[in-house]
Amino acid sequence: MSRMSLLSLIGGGLLGLAICWLKWTPGYRALWTGPLSYKLHWGAAEILFSLAMALVYWLLVRGKGGNSTGSRVGRGAVALLNGTNLLYHFPPLFVVVDKLYTSGQIPSEIIRGAQFRQLAWTHEVPALVFHFAFASVAVAGVMLMGLALRWMRQDQPPTDIAKVAVWGSCWALGASLVQLPLGLWMLAVLPSTTQSSLMGNELVGTSLFIAAMLAVFWQLRELAGVALGEVTRPALIRAMSAMLVTIALMTAMQQSVRPVAPNTTAPNSTTNASSYANGVSTWLPKS
Secondary structure: OHHHHHHHHHHHHHHHHHHHHHOOOHHHHHHHHOOOHHHHHHHHHHHHHHHHHHHHHHHHHHOOOOOOHHHHHHHHHHHHHHHHHHHHHHHHHHHHHHHHHHHOOOOOOOOOHHHHHHHHOOOOHHHHHHHHHHHHHHHHHHHHHHHHHHHHHOOOOHHHHHHHHHHHHHHHHHHHHHHHHHHHHHHHHOOHHHHHHHHHHOHHHHHHHHHHHHHHHHHHHHHHHHHOOOOOHHHHHHHHHHHHHHHHHHHHHHHHOOOOOOOOOOOOOOOOHHHHHHOHHHHOOOO
């Protein structure tokens, strides 16, 4: 698990760089190198910190031994520090970046800590951040189920397999249930145009929304089965597949209704960071 966490962090970072390269338009570059240059530098430092923590965690558990209470507490503290560091810094950063970029109104001043925190608690940003955090917990639970599936092929003790699978499904199921009220909150605070696209105005967006909701209930059914003791290979595969299908449909739904960023080539000299912090309604272009 420690090795998979380290590799996932590296792979996720490389995937993020690839996505950034695909989106590296003049407007996107102007946003990162101008008003968000302060956050860019600190973000790079936080990535290096998380990478170091993941490496330390892997080194702590890769050898034999280390099963004392102090060792377990130390490993848990390192893992908790690493996970919360990633969740605290990066979901708000990327949601705010997306809002600024799609608005086409790039401020000319550098956005620092206090102004950024105001942006991070405005409109749908908190709902999206909490949604991502609980989705991360659910995926971590599914990763435990994947570990149980791997142990089945290695003839590990059935009691250990069942324990890991049930714990993973309980984490994933609990986080997925919390997503239901979070989804309603997120839908309520989305811009009216986005709401309309999901509620019937656009065939693709509405179809993906319906398919995603059906996938969510399928996912809940499969996770509940494993949590109640149905620890079999087919049950674990179905639960993990349901999670992957749900994530794919949710991502496609989001992309289908995502506003198209205007062709902005330079920061807007008439818009400063203070106006963004105090009047975030400028994020959304007026019709």
